[in-house]
Amino acid sequence: MSAPAGDSVHPQAPRALLLHADDNVLVCVQALHRGDRVLVGEEAIDVLDDIAVGHKLARRAIAAGEKVFRYGAPIGSATQAIQRGAHVHLHNLKSDHISSHSRSVTNER
Secondary structure, three states, X not given: OOEEEXXXXXXXXXXXXXXXXXXXXXXXXXXXXXXXXEEEOOEXXXXXXXXXXXXXXXXXXXXXXXXXXXXXXXXXXXXXXXXXXXXXXXXXXXXXXXXXXXXXXXXOO
């Protein structure tokens, strides 16, 4: 079952969600800012970067090449070491399923 992650001022107000107990990332339901603290149960995570709604926050340190889990399933691999509390997104995560996924656009036809 998922567990809400609140902040120290409003512990019941979820700011990020743990979707599965095996996940190593949380999904932000509110914008987070560097220096914020998010609570997951009794565990406090200090936010290292500004993170937009819908993006991921590292629940723990993730090694380069390690699988990133959301919903209890791997969604990709870390392309570099990711610190606990850091933003997890395209700059440090690659899909293991869609090798061509990229934000870059080309005009080649």
